Amino acid sequence: MSRSAVIRWLSSFAPGPIAVRWPERLRSCVGALIGIAFTGGAMHVLLGTDVNIPLLVAPMGASAVLLFGVPASPLAQPWSIIGGNLVSATVGVACASWIADPVTAAALAIALAICAMFALRCVHPPSGAVALTAVLGGPAVHALGYRFVAEPIAMQSAALVCSAIVYHAVTGHRYPHAARRKVDQDAAASVAVAKDGFTHADLEAVLRQRGELLDIDPDDLESLLRDVQLQAYARTFSELTCADIMSRAVVAVSVATRASAAWNLLKRHGVKALPVTDETQHVIGIVTRADLLDTPTFRKISVLWSLRQRWFRRRRDPVRVVGTLMNPSVHAVDAATPIAELVPLFAHYGHHHIPVLDAGRRLVGMITQADLIAGLYRQTSAQQRSAA
Incomplete structure (x- = not known):
């Protein structure tokens, strides 16, 4: 065995980098x-x-x-x-x-x-x-x-x-650890992203061929590979920005909006979150379905109890408003932000709804995971048509 081979073999004992912060x-x-x-x-x-x-x-x-x-x-x-x-x-x-x-x-x-x-x-x-x-x-x-x-x-x-x-x-960690699921992606969007990539069946087939236990859940591995694929996919569209894919018809509420009114807006428009803005249209928070479902207003299931509470509302159950339920820690992006920067926000930080702001920091749109995938799919289709 040559000296260089021995050095390479010894270097394999060196610990790899740890990505944990x-x-x-x-x-x-x-x-x-x-x-x-x-x-x-x-x-x-x-x-x-x-x-x-x-x-x-x-x-x-x-x-x-x-x-x-x-x-x-x-x-x-x-x-x-x-x-x-x-x-x-x-x-x-x-x-x-x-x-x-x-x-x-x-x-x-x-x-x-x-x-x-x-x-x-x-x-x-x-x-x-x-x-x-x-x-x-x-x-x-x-x-x-x-x-x-x-x-x-x-x-x-x-x-x-x-x-x-x-x-x-x-401390805000998932345990027991449940497999990650892309609940905001429909089947067509998933197929569009994986068109030239892999499917869950492909992943299972490869794991069976390896025949060894991997210290990672197969669903987490699939989610990780999908995120990598989506990141690489988004990077190819460096000119595509948040303004190109965002939903412009944004329904927003104020801190004084009643919880019941916010819930009705969620159901009427089929959305899962509402940005909270002030008088100048600056985003100061976000309220989701989970926030509203955790209020006493939506925990009452008895008709008699609801009637009683309505009768004695002023003394016993004050009206809940969005300002007391919203999450003030909301992550927003500029309209000119490249879409490649959205991938880690969705993949690693658990964001599902990201408000989009203009140059004056005012609300102009909203982006979900489905918006991101749909935008990439439309851009790919347009590029294929122009190439043809």
Whole structure:
């Protein structure tokens, strides 16, 4: 082997770049701190310190890395953690009970645990350490027998998952991680974007051919590839701006508009969000269907209750207005913004409706994901006709 080949081989050990931003890294660290502290504290409260049961087992630290560091991974979902830990603990206790030699028992426990996790679709890498702990944990763990499965493994797994669910909800992350769906794209638009690309069936076929487990949900992988394809597609239309694709007939409301009136506007015009403007047509917020559905006005399902509230409205249930329900943190773009800059807003930051402003920062239009795709499709069709 030549020296250059050795250098290339050694360079392959260098870590790749991490695209995670520093605020997200800090959020993961704080989450792991809270999760492990909560798990240990819950065990202390439930079991006390007099019992001969570890308040924390080492595999929970590895589970915390997945839960808070890479919560979108299929290996970090609740069933993967709880199911993987329980089945691995059961297998480990059984091997420790049946096989006298600890090395043989440990090797067999790991192998059987992996097999069981694949069969039950709950693959969780730290669960291998759970099986190993059941075999090599020492007299205290062996004395627990199958009680080790419930105490501490089941209890600690449940406590860690519960802490992760609450923490991710508070910090605005999706957990458990649901597959991304493009709800704003109809079938025709999806076909238009993927005309010269790939389909979901193509992706499934390639994954079956690879025959290995990828640490990413197939739907997330498809969404990522679609976003990359759309970004590259939009980049080819450098002269196309937001003004070319936006919806100009924008329905806006003021802060004094009643919630019931805003709801009627949403239904009448078939839209999902309304920009909130002031007297000078400057955008100061946005209100969505979810904002309006979360108000007492739309939670009343009893006719008698509604009549009673209407009778005593002034004293008991003041009229809700848009100003108290809107989200003031609205992202807007200029009409001259190239459409390529819209892709990350839709793909990475969760925006579904983006107001468009003129040079005076006044509202002149609105863009949705469907508008973006429809604009690209129209431009492509026009280019094809001119080429013909």
